[in-house]
Amino acid sequence: MPLTIPKEEYVNQGHTACAGCGAALAMRYVLKGMGPKTAVAIPASCWAIIPGEYPYTALKVPLLYTTFASTGAAISGLREGLNAQGKEDYNVLAFAGDGGTADIGLQALSAAMERGHDVLFVMYDNEAYMNTGIQRSSSTPYGAWTTTTPVGLKRNFKKEKKKYVSDLMIAQNVPYVATASIGYPEDLERKVAIAKSIKGPKFIQILSPCPPGWYYNTADTIKVSRLAVESKVFPLYEFKSGKFTLFKPSKTTSIADYLSLQGRFKHLNDEEIKSIEEAVEERWKLLLKKEQN
Amino acid sequence: MALLPLMYVSSETKVMSSWRTTKPVIDYSKCTRCEICWKFCPDMAINLVTDPKLKTPNDRFNALEAPSIDYDHCKGCGICQAECPFGAIEMVREEI
Amino acid sequence: MKSVQSSRRIMTGNEAVATGVKLSRVKVIAAYPITPQTTIAEKIAEMVANGELDSKFIEVESEHSAMSMITASEITGVRSYTASSSHGILYMHEALHWAAGMRLPLVMSVVNRALGPPWNIWGEQTDTFNQRDTGWLQMYCESNQEALDSIMLGYKIGENKKVLLPVMNMLDAFTLSHTSEPVEVRDLKTAADYLGDLDLDFKIDFKNPIGYGSLISPDGPYMEMKKDMRDSMYNAVGIIKNEISNFNDQFDAELPGLTENFMMEDADYALITAGAISSTAKYTVRKLRKRGQKVGLIRLYFYRPFPGEEILKAVKGLKGLGVVERNLSYGQRGPTFEDVVSSLYGRVDVPVRNYVVGLGGRDIRVTDYELMFENLIEGNNDMEWVNVGVK
Numbered sequence: 001m002p003l004t005i006p007k008e009e010y011v012n013q014g015h016t017a018c019a020g021c022g023a024a025l026a027m028r029y030v031l032k033g034m035g036p037k038t039a040v041a042i043p044a045s046c047w048a049i050i051p052g053e054y055p056y057t058a059l060k061v062p063l064l065y066t067t068f069a070s071t072g073a074a075i076s077g078l079r080e081g082l083n084a085q086g087k088e089d090y091n092v093l094a095f096a097g098d099g100g101t102a103d104i105g106l107q108a109l110s111a112a113m114e115r116g117h118d119v120l121f122v123m124y125d126n127e128a129y130m131n132t133g134i135q136r137s138s139s140t141p142y143g144a145w146t147t148t149t150p151v152g153l154k155r156n157f158k159k160e161k162k163k164y165v166s167d168l169m170i171a172q173n174v175p176y177v178a179t180a181s182i183g184y185p186e187d188l189e190r191k192v193a194i195a196k197s198i199k200g201p202k203f204i205q206i207l208s209p210c211p212p213g214w215y216y217n218t219a220d221t222i223k224v225s226r227l228a229v230e231s232k233v234f235p236l237y238e239f240k241s242g243k244f245t246l247f248k249p250s251k252t253t254s255i256a257d258y259l260s261l262q263g264r265f266k267h268l269n270d271e272e273i274k275s276i277e278e279a280v281e282e283r284w285k286l287l288l289k290k291e292q293n
Numbered sequence: 294m295a296l297l298p299l300m301y302v303s304s305e306t307k308v309m310s311s312w313r314t315t316k317p318v319i320d321y322s323k324c325t326r327c328e329i330c331w332k333f334c335p336d337m338a339i340n341l342v343t344d345p346k347l348k349t350p351n352d353r354f355n356a357l358e359a360p361s362i363d364y365d366h367c368k369g370c371g372i373c374q375a376e377c378p379f380g381a382i383e384m385v386r387e388e389i
Numbered sequence: 390m391k392s393v394q395s396s397r398r399i400m401t402g403n404e405a406v407a408t409g410v411k412l413s414r415v416k417v418i419a420a421y422p423i424t425p426q427t428t429i430a431e432k433i434a435e436m437v438a439n440g441e442l443d444s445k446f447i448e449v450e451s452e453h454s455a456m457s458m459i460t461a462s463e464i465t466g467v468r469s470y471t472a473s474s475s476h477g478i479l480y481m482h483e484a485l486h487w488a489a490g491m492r493l494p495l496v497m498s499v500v501n502r503a504l505g506p507p508w509n510i511w512g513e514q515t516d517t518f519n520q521r522d523t524g525w526l527q528m529y530c531e532s533n534q535e536a537l538d539s540i541m542l543g544y545k546i547g548e549n550k551k552v553l554l555p556v557m558n559m560l561d562a563f564t565l566s567h568t569s570e571p572v573e574v575r576d577l578k579t580a581a582d583y584l585g586d587l588d589l590d591f592k593i594d595f596k597n598p599i600g601y602g603s604l605i606s607p608d609g610p611y612m613e614m615k616k617d618m619r620d621s622m623y624n625a626v627g628i629i630k631n632e633i634s635n636f637n638d639q640f641d642a643e644l645p646g647l648t649e650n651f652m653m654e655d656a657d658y659a660l661i662t663a664g665a666i667s668s669t670a671k672y673t674v675r676k677l678r679k680r681g682q683k684v685g686l687i688r689l690y691f692y693r694p695f696p697g698e699e700i701l702k703a704v705k706g707l708k709g710l711g712v713v714e715r716n717l718s719y720g721q722r723g724p725t726f727e728d729v730v731s732s733l734y735g736r737v738d739v740p741v742r743n744y745v746v747g748l749g750g751r752d753i754r755v756t757d758y759e760l761m762f763e764n765l766i767e768g769n770n771d772m773e774w775v776n777v778g779v780k
Contacts (some may be wrong), residue, residue, distance in 0.1 A: 003328055003332075004332065005332060005333075007341075009337050010336070011337060012303045012304045012305045013305040013309075013336060013337045013363065013365075013366035014303070014304035014305045014306065014307035014309055014340060014366055015336070016304075017335060017336075018368075019312060019335075019336075019368035019369060019370035020335060020370035020371070020372055022354065023337070024335040024336070025335045028335070028337065029348050036595070039465075039593055039595075039597065041461065048604070049604055050305065051600055051603065051604075051607055052307070052603075052604070053300065053305045053603065053604045053609060054298050054300075054305065054600070054603040054604065054605045054609055054610070055300035055301065055302040055599075055603075056302050056303070056304045056306075056603075057301060057302070057303065057304060057598070057599060057600045057603065058303075058304040059598060059600070060303075060596060060598060061597040061598050062599065062601070063594070063596060063597070063598070063599075063601065063603075064461060064601045064602065065600060065601060065602030065603065066457060066461070066487075066602075067457060067483050067484060067487055069453060069455075069456060070453060070455075070457030070458075070484065072454070073419075073449060073453070073454035073455075073457035073458040073461070074457050074458065074461040075459070075461070076416065076419075076447065076449070076454075076458050076461070077457065077458035077459060077461025077462035077463075077464075077465075077469075077705040078458065078461045078462070078464075078465060078593070080417050080445045080447065080458075080462050081416075081417055081461065081462030081463070081464070081465030081466065081467050081469070081593075082465050083445070084416040084417055084444075084445060084462070084465075084467045085465065085466065085467060087465075089753060090595070099384070107450060107451065107454075108450070108451075108453075108454050108457070110450075111449060111450035111451075111454060113311070114450075115447065115449075118301075185332055185333075196417045209429075211370075213645065217371070218369075218370035218371055219370060219371030219372055219374060219375040219384075219657070220375060221333075221335070221370070221372055222333050222372055222375065223374050223375060252378075268308075293320050295492050295550065295551075295552075295553040295591075295617060296610065296613060296614050296617035297492060297553075297590060297591040298591075298599070298603065298610065298614070299590065299591060299597070299599060300599070301597050301598065301599045316543055328703070
């Protein structure tokens with residue numbers, strides 16, 4: 001069979017991501033699309049330790065580690081520094097987790113997008129602070145167990161809804177915004193290729209399931225990724241030149257199927273699952289409306 | 294001169310097999326060389342090789358590159374087994 | 390080299406700083422506005438807009454981002470710069486460690502300003518004394534001329550491969566930043582020859598794509614790298630001396646050494662100061678000398694690396710030494726006092742006293758210095774607050 005995604009690898013074997021890591025796949029796919037002329041900035045996150053301990057490194061491209069809050073500023077600096085040397089043809093990529101994007105890194109991200117540097121910011125969304133041991137982030141969905149929303153007798157699971165940074169980026173009118181999933185690598189590669197072709201700021205949010213953080217079997221990473229899209233829990237969309245396009249999965253699954261695969265949702269009762277279903281449906285309708293406008 | 298960490302050593306020189314509790318084994322007589330296992334491996338531990346001696350379900354697959362597990366870097370997550378549409382991969386318990 | 394072409398102009402400290410940036414041919418400048426630094430950023434933006442300076446000027450959304458951004462641009466291999474003050478410096482504290490740990494010879498100007506609460510925009514040096522342990526060299530300027538020269542000198546010293554550390558140069562809020570003085574604008578061509586281009590070994594290299602700031606475990610070279618930073622800071626002492634003398638030759642300038650000794654030769658009593666408050670101190674020393682009092686002044690031009698040996702040499706034979714600090718540490722004496730005492734400990738027997746002055750822009754008058762000298766001669770050893778609680 002002809003390969004459906006580029007063959008070249010820019011992530012080395014022997015990285016220290018957990019078995020079945022969704023974030024490892026996200027980086028693998030993004031760099032396939034970006035190619036060797038790319039400088040990457042990574043803040044505190046799982047990906048700050050996945051490349052391994054010095055002198056080992058798991059990337060075939062230069063990697064600048066940054067402080068937690070400053071990814072957006074770091075890619076701005078890399079871009080302007082390279083441009084000052086006439087290296088406009090090199091790509092600058094940010095690869096940050098959901099904490100480093102939705103929480104502590106949001107200000108620097110928003111500012112970098114507003115200033116319009118020619119950069120791609122990728123948020124690999126594993127829906128919690130996984131590197132520090134599964135603490136709640138603003139990107140953690142309603143209903144999830146985390147170590148800081150530990151359910152208990154008082155049922156203190158996460159009560160707040162997920163914050164969608166991709167929606168915020170659309171509100172900011174970033175030239176290219178997309179959501180993607182590691183369960184659909186061809187679609188992801190297409191989106192990276194589009195992002196690469198646009199001069200200016202770009203943002204892609206990639207759902208990157210985490211076996212230890214979501215409590216599912218390591219073999220199910222791709223299955224969980226697909227179910228998230230098929231159940232409309234994580235809709236795939238694109239926003240380009242002001243036009244919004246929503247991907248409608250040909251095969252749909254129930255939200256209960258998606259939730260039941262993951263230990264982080266096992267405490268939820270029927271009523272709580274129903275409220276998730278309603279919220280997902282409501283958001284889907286909103287996105288459809290957005291597409292029509 | 295300042296002490297600067299300028300050395301580059303690829304992580305591929307590290308052996309990760311001790312992370313594994315089960316390992317994937319490919320039954321080439323069922324493998325259609327679709328490369329889906331290669332596509333979804335988070336550890337780049339599936340190489341594509343040309344080896345006409347490998348079995349195939351059908352001779353027309355002989356010319357195609359076949360997946361080959363790199364057991365030095367496979368962590369045994371089982372994604373390849375779960376995603377293989379032809380049931381050609383089996384997870385086998387590692388002996389201690 | 391008396392033939393060097395130069396022109397003398399009247400300018401504020403902030404304009405002098407911006408001119409220093411232009412002479413250093415900085416390529417990327419990121420800044421966030423804060424009083425009293427703003428006119429540095431404005432002047433640079435104007436120079437870029439006029440085509441006078443071939444740089445990218447970016448107004449960022451915070452000081453943390455300003456420092457993070459120039460850290461990233463510098464590591465691509467181009468000279469980078471920012472300026473800030475007060476809370477801006479505190480906000481970028483984490484990023485200051487990051488820049489120094491990456492061994493990037495950035496230069497940053499800091500207009501020393503008090504810290505809130507309560508809000509106060511006037512002069513005080515606590516903001517940068519709080520950054521003492523970040524691995525940055527610190528220079529405190531006394532005049533607008535020094536403010537200009539210190540930018541070029543800062544790059545020259547920081548970019549020396551035996552140093553490779555970032556440099557902060559300080560000027561006092563309003564006293565220097567917004568006050569005009571005659572300044573010798575150094576010749577652009579001479580400045581370009583003097584500084585050359587930035588040449589980093591540790592920079593983004595697509596052929597050797599290392600991780601810049603990779604994880605290092607307790608058994609890895611982490612501790613060795615930190616020791617190397619500290620060693621480099623100490624090595625900088627010799628390099629600073631050479632470079633200052635080189636700078637003075639090149640530009641016919643009059644920069645002091647790591648310290649400036651003022652009427653110290655036969656002094657019995659002396660004060661130590663840093664920054665623009667030194668000028669009033671010098672005036673007082675002259676005044677008291679006329680009255681026959683053997684007094685002198687040691688001005689710290691560099692605070693990091695700490696010029697302990699220079700101070701030791703200067704204070705031998707003194708009957709009393711007063712350390713004047715325009716900054717505050719709670720629960721212990723001032724940081725300069727601690728540093729001076731530890732440099733002299735067991736090596737010279739001079740009583741040392743500590744004076745806290747000028748917080749939140751409080752005036753430091755000639756009469757205040759006179760009181761400090763009087764107090765020094767009397768010789769009790771409590772920490773003294775000067776010009777405080779006086780109605």
